[in-house]
Amino acid sequence: MDKVENRYNALVSAKELKPDADQLKAVRALARVQADLEAVPPRGSTIWRFLRKKPDPARGLYLWGGVGRGKSMLMDLFFEAVQIRRKKRVHFHEFMLDIHARLKVEREKELGDPIPPLVESLAEEARLLCFDEMVVNNMADAAIMSRLFSGLIAAGVTVVTTSNRHPDDLYKDGLNRHLFLPFIDLIKERLDIVGLDGPIDYRRDRLGSARTWLVPNGPEATASLSETFFRLTDYPPEDRAHVPSTELDVGTSRTLHVPKALKGVAVFSFKRLCAEARGSADYLAIARRFHTVIMVGIPVLGPQNRNEAARFVTLIDALYEYRVKFLASADAIPDQLYPEGDGRFEFERTVSRLLEMQSEEYLAEGHGPR
Numbered sequence: 001m002d003k004v005e006n007r008y009n010a011l012v013s014a015k016e017l018k019p020d021a022d023q024l025k026a027v028r029a030l031a032r033v034q035a036d037l038e039a040v041p042p043r044g045s046t047i048w049r050f051l052r053k054k055p056d057p058a059r060g061l062y063l064w065g066g067v068g069r070g071k072s073m074l075m076d077l078f079f080e081a082v083q084i085r086r087k088k089r090v091h092f093h094e095f096m097l098d099i100h101a102r103l104k105v106e107r108e109k110e111l112g113d114p115i116p117p118l119v120e121s122l123a124e125e126a127r128l129l130c131f132d133e134m135v136v137n138n139m140a141d142a143a144i145m146s147r148l149f150s151g152l153i154a155a156g157v158t159v160v161t162t163s164n165r166h167p168d169d170l171y172k173d174g175l176n177r178h179l180f181l182p183f184i185d186l187i188k189e190r191l192d193i194v195g196l197d198g199p200i201d202y203r204r205d206r207l208g209s210a211r212t213w214l215v216p217n218g219p220e221a222t223a224s225l226s227e228t229f230f231r232l233t234d235y236p237p238e239d240r241a242h243v244p245s246t247e248l249d250v251g252t253s254r255t256l257h258v259p260k261a262l263k264g265v266a267v268f269s270f271k272r273l274c275a276e277a278r279g280s281a282d283y284l285a286i287a288r289r290f291h292t293v294i295m296v297g298i299p300v301l302g303p304q305n306r307n308e309a310a311r312f313v314t315l316i317d318a319l320y321e322y323r324v325k326f327l328a329s330a331d332a333i334p335d336q337l338y339p340e341g342d343g344r345f346e347f348e349r350t351v352s353r354l355l356e357m358q359s360e361e362y363l364a365e366g367h368g369p370r
Helices: 004-013 021-039 046-050 071-081 092-109 115-125 139-154 181-190 202-207 219-233 237-242 270-275 280-289 303-321 344-356
Strands: 060-064 087-091 128-132 158-163 191-195 246-251 254-258 260-262 265-269 292-298 325-330
Touching: 004 021, 004 071, 021 060, 021 071, 021 158, 021 191, 060 071, 071 087, 071 128, 071 158, 087 092, 092 115, 092 128, 092 139, 092 246, 092 280, 115 139, 139 158, 139 181, 181 191, 219 260, 219 265, 219 292, 219 325, 246 280, 254 265, 254 280, 265 270, 270 280, 270 292, 270 303, 280 303, 303 344
Parallel strands: 060 158, 060 191, 087 128, 128 158, 265 292, 292 325
Antiparallel strands: 246 254, 260 265
16 A cells, blocks of 8 residues: 555655655654544445444644745655545645635525534545645634634544644734634644754755846746756656646636646746736735746836836735745846836836845745745
8 A cells, every 4th residue: 555654765765855854754744644544434435334423533734844844745745645535735825715715605695604514515525634834824814713623623624734834833923813822722732743844955955056047038048947947846857748737716716827837836937927917916826825936038128018017026026025936037137127217216126126036045035924
């Protein structure tokens, strides 16, 4: 039977991963969750008729640590290895957007408390929920999370999540944080907490000495950025012609097509993100979802393409706010990207941010809101 620990050890043996004591500790914790999940007989099987009560859900796991320590990679290995039918893996921000949309539908029915029917439907969909990058930034999420997750766990759902923050630091200094504290208590009571905070930032290590701003646009710059993408995502050479795309939910029933998206890294053209009609909601959705954005084809900007320049400014503001790594090819260095004309003064802040985003200090920061 496929086991997450076997998968991890195979990668280490093949020298695709370096031996890491913290990662091995996390893998063994994930292996315990896998064993507990697979020990519960599938719902509807013959053995269920002989059970006096519904089996308790497998105890969950909260995997936290600094950026680039391999949390998402280990989550992928675990999710692919678990041999159960009803399982779901989703980025935490996208999950909460879906939750609020479902709550709105339930409230419109005017049948009372909307959370129990929501919990019931979610528990029908999955008995394993895996979240990437749990983070709480707003009161709307904080106010419902304790009841939502208490209900899910009571309904037999096992939660496994990654986060850059220890549970005690979630929603730190947030408005009415006392309403959120029961959720922290729930994590400590029902999930094992495992730190993954070794000395090596593998994501930064993979980036190496790769240049983050390439001039000029053209085949050479595109090939260099493509190679960096594959190095960041560990994508096998034989599959490079079939890089997955995705649809990103940006709210108000809209989605944004991401041409290449893998392991938190997204690739866009300047034309797709800045020449088309887009707004801050699109750029914030990108910033929340991806830790690295690669953009090709940035032209020299000026009054002649004022709208594109304004969207580019909004995009960089969003990426900077969430400490997203930004790699790009352009027809000029940042200082010369908007050389003259009306709007040049306002563009200075963007130039300053682009330069800071190339610094070692910025590249070493974790993904998430400032």
